[in-house]
Amino acid sequence: MSKTDAQxxxxVVGSGYMGGGIAxxxxxxxxxxxxxxxxxxxxxNSRERLIAEAKQFVADGLFPQEAPALIEANLHADTLEDAVAHASFIAEAVPEKIDIKHATLRRIAEAAPADAIIGSNTSTILIRKLAEPISNPERFLGVHFANPSPFIPGVEIITHAGTDPAVVTRVRAIMAEIGKECAEVGDATGxxxxxxxYALFHEATQLVEEGVAGPEEIDTIVRTSFGFRLPFFGPFAVADMAGLDVYAFCYESLQTEFPERFATPQQLADLVAAGKLGTKSGGGFLPIPAERAADLISYRNRAYVELMKLLDKLGPAPM
Structure with a gap:
């Protein structure tokens, strides 16, 4: 690394399972x-654990061969004040209790450089509430990794009303440098x-309580049907490919038994009324041109076949 390209x-404040993985x-x-x-x-102790974990990840083929040496060289254990004293980006990953987070974030803000970016790994607490004890709150935002953080690529970036857009740009760059894919979302609980x-989990527990299916059957249906699509397509892309008119009809069917729980979303009704039915009409929720539909379906089918090959190679999960 050159002198003009400083390390x-x-x-990372909080070195447990999530914080350790981020580190x-x-x-x-x-x-x-x-x-x-x-x-x-x-x-x-966490530093030693993370180095040992890296060695096991190498043995399992999950980390590159140089990972343990890199982590041992780059990872340092400090007090909170010493850890943040020269940091340009700080990830807070302490327990999900607002009083603990407030106390920790206050200490971080007092000890860190005034322009250091502070990102909370909170999974549910409003960012605007967490920002209250922070001086220069324009440098604060949510940077929510998914568990396990070394292996899940998605990161939520959550801003409050005062977050500086330049901070978001910098965090996006840092996440790209470590191989993460970001989506910026609004500051809403959860x-x-x-x-x-949790919406999916809630409906799954309802099905168990109603005696429709047990947990094992529901898990099988999720992972082998609509869940099988999710590594490649989100819910809007799936709906557009299925046809929004089909979705509207299915909502009507569900409403015969659950009129409030499955009320037709207004956005869906409006798109169908406007003739925007998804890929077959040249766009629905997503602007996918009709001329790309054949390529999209071809990609979809190849993706599903390749995923099935991977699952066959891995074998069943050791449940």
Whole structure:
């Protein structure tokens, strides 16, 4: 690394399962990373654990051969104040309790450089509430990794009303450097990731309580049917390919038993009324031109076949 390309300095406050994984990914990408926890001994133990984990990940074929050496060289254990003292980006990953986060974020803001970006890994707490104890709150936002953070590519970026757009741009660049794919979302309780996954979980538990199917059967249906599509397409792309008129009809059918729970979304009704039925009409929720439909279907079919090959290679999960 040249003198004109200085190694970035980052900090992760909270070195448990999520924070530790975030620190591994940042260190593996070549950053100097300082981790802290409730005390220095805990941070030091976490550092040793993360190096040992990296060695196991190499043995399992999950990390490159150089990962343990990179992480050992780039990862440092410190007190909170020392960890953030020279950091340009700080990830807060302490327990999901607002009083603990407020106290931690206040200490971070007081000890870090005034222009250091502070990102909370909160999964549900409003960013505008977490911003309250932070000086220069324009540098604060949510940077929500998914579990397990070394291996899941998606990251939610959540801004509050005062977040500087330049901060978002910089965080997007950092996430790209470590191989993550970002989506910027609004500051609503649960954000997007947890709103969606808990909605699915809630309906799944309803089906169990109603005696329609057991947990094992429901898991099988999810992973082998609509869940099989999700590595490649989100719900709007899936709906557009299926046909929004088909979706509207299915809503009407569901409403015969659950009129409120499955009320037709107004956006869906409006698109169908306007003749925007998805890929077959040249666009629905997403602007997919009709002339791309054949290529899209070809990609979809190849993707599903390749995923099936991967699942056959891996074999069933050791449940």
């Amino acid at each position: 970035p300095i980052y900090a 591994q990914v940042l260190a593996l990408a070549g950053a100097e990373v300082h981790i802290s926890d409730v005390d220095l001994a805990t941070a030091e 954000f997007v990731m947890n709103r969606l996954q």
